[in-house]
Structures are given as C-alpha cells and as structure tokens.
Amino acid sequence: MTVLALAITDASGLDRLAAPPEFAGITAGRLHFGGEFCETLLPTAAGLKRALAAAETFGLAFTLATPIVSDAGLARLDRLLPLLPPGTEVTANDWGFLRRLRDHFPDLVPTAGRLLCKQVKDPRLPSAEWTRLQPHGIHAPGFTAMLARLGCRRIEMDVAPFATEADFHSPSMAVSVHAPFGFTTKGRSCRIGSLALPTSGKFAIGHDCRKECLRFQSAATRPDAATADLATVQRGNTLFYRHATEMAATLRAAAAAGAVERVILAGDWP
Amino acid sequence: MRIVTPISAAAEIAPLAEAGADEFYCGIVPPDWTARFRSSGVNRRLFGNFATYAELEEATATAHDKGCSLSLVLNAPHYAAEQAEAAIELAYRFAAFGGDGLIVGDIGLLAQLAERGPGLRLHASSLLSCRNSEAAALYGEIGAHRVIFPRDITPAEMARVIVANPATEFEAFILNDGCVFEEGSCHTIHLPGRLGGPICLDGYQSAHARVDDQPLSPTETDALAANDEAHRRWLWYRFSCGFATTEDGLPFGPCGLCALPTLAAHGVTAVKIAGREGNTARKVKSVEMVRAVRDRIAAGETPAAITEHARGLRRRPDLCDSDYMCYYPEV
DSSP states (O other): OOEEEEEEOSGGGGGGGGSOOEETTEEOOEEEESOSSOGGGOOOHHHHHHHHHHHHHTTOEEEEEOOOOOHHHHHHHHHHGGGSOTTOEEEEOSHHHHHHHHHHOTTSEEEEOTTTSOOOOOTTOOSGGGGGSSOOOTTSHHHHHHHHHTTOOEEEEOOOTTOOGGGGOOSSSEEEEEESEEEEEEOSSOSGGGTTSOGGGTTOSSOOOOOGGGTEEEEEEOTTOSSOOOOEEEETTEEEEEOOHHHHHHHHHHHHTTOOSEEEEESSOO | OEEEEEOSSGGGHHHHHHHTOOEEEEOBOOHHHHHHHSOOTTSSOSSSOBOSHHHHHHHHHHHHHTTOEEEEEEOOSOOOHHHHHHHHHHHHHHHHTTOOEEEEOOHHHHHHHHHHSOOOEEEEOGGGOOOSHHHHHHHHHHTOSEEEOOSSOOHHHHHHHHHHOTTSEEEEEEESOOOSSOGGGBOOOOOOGGGTSSTTTSOOEEEEEETTSOOOOHHHHHHHHHHHHHHHHHHHHHTHHHHOBOTTOOBOSSBOGGGHHHHHHHTOOEEEEOOTTSOHHHHHHHHHHHHHHHHHHHTTOOHHHHHHHHHHTTSOHHHHHTSTTBSOTTO
16 A cells, blocks of 8 residues: 655655645655755754654654765764664665665664666657656666665665656565656756855855755756656756656556555645 | 767767876667667767667777777666666676676666676766765675766865775766756756757746745845856856867866866875867867866976966856856866
C-alpha cells in the first residue's frame, strides 16, 4: 500500500501540516522535512526541533531531507543528527554524506535522494526517443550494489518525462516518488539568492543570501520553443517541471501495481 | 601541476603537447555502440568524440610518443545495466591499446570498473559532485586514483578535501566552458539548436512572483529586474564572453588562472582545460596560457606577480574586474 508523505522545506511551512493534503484518497502519514537543493537551507537546531515536534503532534513519521554539502555543511549536519531519534530516516543527496551516515550514524536510516538517482528529466523533450539516448541506471546492478554498500534500502525518484510504469519497479529497493513536480537541474550559483548582493558579488558560490527562495519563485517559459514544454518553474537554484496528466497517470498506475511504496507530495516548495 | 587537455582528434596531440599539455582526455562513440543501442550516449558529450577504434588507438600511441598520458571519458551521468557492461568492454579495449585512465561519471560504473575492469587508473568525474572530504574518501574507497572537483567549489573547500585525503590526486577546472548549473545535478540533454540547445543557453523568460501570492512591490520589481539584467551579463561571461577570443586567439570565458598559485599551494595535482568540442587553436592557446602561469610558479615568482601576469594575458583587465569571468572569484 502506498504511503503519502508531505514535503516541507523550511520550518516556516510547518503550519501546512494542520490541513494535510490527500492523494488518491490517502492522507499524509509522514513528514519529509528539509531542503534537498541548497546547503543554506539546512535547518537550524531550533527549526529541526520544531519540525520533530510538529510531526509528533500530527502523528507523522519523520524524514530529514538534506542537500549536497561542503565540509562546512557536513559539520552542521553532525550537530543536527544527534537530535534525531534512533531509526529516523535521513534522505541524502550527497555521496559523501551517505558515507558519513554509514560510518558515524548507524542508528539512522539512510535513503538515496533524487539527486543521486539520475535520469534524463528535460522538460523540453519532444518525444520519448530522446530518453533512449541515456537510459537511466537507477535499478542497474552496479548502482544498487553501491546503495546497498552504503546501507540504503530506499531510493527517491522523480517521474521523468515519458516515464513508464517499469521505471519504478526496483528489484531491491523501496521506491519513493516525488509529486507533482520533478527537478530538472540545479546550480550552486543562485540567481534569486543574489538579489541583495552587490553586482560584482552576484552569482558567486558560497556567499550568504537572504533566503529569497522562500519568498519568490519564477515561471520559466520559452516563447520561441519548437516544442510544447512541461510547465516549468524556477525556485531558488533549481528548475522544476510539473507533471503532465499522463505522467500523473503513470505514477498512479505504478503505485497501484505496488512499485511505489511512498509518494512525497510537495508542500511549501515545488 | 599537470595540465589536462581535451582532444577530439589524434592530430591535435602534437601541437598541444608542444604547447605544454601533460595529459589528454578524449571520448569515443564507436559504431558498434551506436548499432547496439541506437544511441550515441557513450559519454556526456554528443560531439567532439572519436568515431572509430582506430582513431583511439592512434591517439593513445601518439600521446605516449609525446610523453603524455591519455584518458578515456566514460562520463555519462548514468548507465543502464547493458550500457554499463558495454562501457566495461570499451575500457578493456582501451586498455589493450595501451590507454592510461578512465574518467567515470556514474558511481556504479566506477565501482564495477574498480572490481572487474582492466586495471587502468580511475578518475572520478566532476559529474560525481565531490564537494566534501567524505565524498572524496568514498571515491577513493571504491578505487578512484583521482577526483576531479566540480566547477562550483571554492579553493578553500578544495583545501579541506585534499588535506583529508592525502592518498588521492585532485584535479580542478582552470579554463573554458562554464556550466550555469551543476553538471552532476543536471538531468537535461544538450539538445540540437532547433530544439533549444543546452537548457542554460535556451531563451527562457522568467515571470517572478511572490510565493505568498501577494503582488510584487515596486521595490521588489525593480530589484528583480536589476538582478535579471546582471544575470544576463553573467551568462555572457559564463559562455566565454559571447564565445569570443582576443585578437591573438586567447579564449575569454571561465578562467582560474589567477588562482593557479593557490590551487598549487593547496595540493591540486592537475588542472583541467574543458572543451573537447572546441577547435584546435582554442585548445592550443588555452594550454599556452596555463603553461605561462605555471612556469612562473615553478620559477618562484610571487603570487602577486603571477596574478598580475595572468590578468594581463588577454589585455582586458576590465573583463577580469567584473568578477564574472572567474571560476574562483574569491581568490
């Protein structure tokens, strides 16, 4: 049976738990908390404690979502992880952080995030033929062996353009799928995060920002496009696409077939 | 510090070695791969590849004749099971030609090559997004001899990674080809121009909005417009200042020459010139620029003098002053 989770990136979005959404008649039973795309959005200890308390209040299981991190980010995570009860699930989108979890936090449950589960997700593709160019290897033996080596028993995926139900059938991993948005690409350089910076310092990496991504997002369109794109939005450093009707149907079919154990529904973020 | 240089033809090796290249890297899309998979997705790039095994064999021999090494890119972001097996077969064929190393972008393939590959040196590609010490340690644990840093990492961050992994070699970008997004997190295809080309070069228009559904204030509207204008300028720099060169052929665009003394001091083993698809003249000029700066480090010049020389190479200090043309502006 498919479980529904609600993804909240920032503690300011936790009030959404008061009215959790439904998907196919299922109410959310888990909170995915934290940002997958930017180290700056790692929660504070206070924010993480608030999220843990909110999950407990609403009777939700808890997952901490994390991004690619520098060594400074790893150090921040080292301070946050002891706040998690043993057995808590942690989604890692960084191979180094997965190693750290394996070696230093064996009481936590690692999951491979969607940044690690690579597949072609270009919202501009005119046909399924293009996905054949580089077929994904999410269920390939080499990749799943690496995940097993790092203690992962669950992966997170997106619904790629032209995805088929078979894409979600893993021989060895529980599969979680994000909906109704997939991510296409992300930068470390952040356009909106440069809003308050002087001109010469804009778009450089590693600077402090004012977390403008929590206030603004941008619809991205190609007026001269030769193809019909999926609806595309930029939030923070990341470009997302919204599932088309047939993609949502594919996800429902995969869930009905038992291939998708969890659907992670976007809360305060695409 | 070794200079790692792209090639797309064996004939490029001699002039590039003469200019100062120490290591070469190349890709191949062999006909049997295309026939088997109806795809040219052997590596990250659809263009700038050898088309035959004979070219790869000739390039390997030529590189060795010049005292240089040659690595083959197997740096597609991901390989399905069948493609991974074909990539391993390709690695064995390259080893039989005398090839030196493999640059690998898929962690599963990297591990498989370490376990049952032909024993060539393994370089963890920038597509594996090594931003921290643990990631480098993992790639070393799997079997990587060298880790190639992604573009979006600061020299200070590199230093921490290098210090924590003394048995591993590290390579950093030094010239050309600036991705807007992180290569290792980019799930797009560089489409043909008629379909938009690379997504970061595509003509996207942005309509900004507040996420609380309130209208943008005039102040916010103005700030966003100014930021967008700065971003357009930044993109121009990121894409080699309109893919231009100086009158004597030195390429503009993403550059870390000023940072070379810092990278050397941090223990970076090799610096990478990007752009397999570029023309030979661009590659030669790129190598010459890096070599000119490296020679000054070897001669014991001060970092300030080296920086002044690097900034003067293109005789366009105004472009350097923008900070937008730098891989490592913090240096």
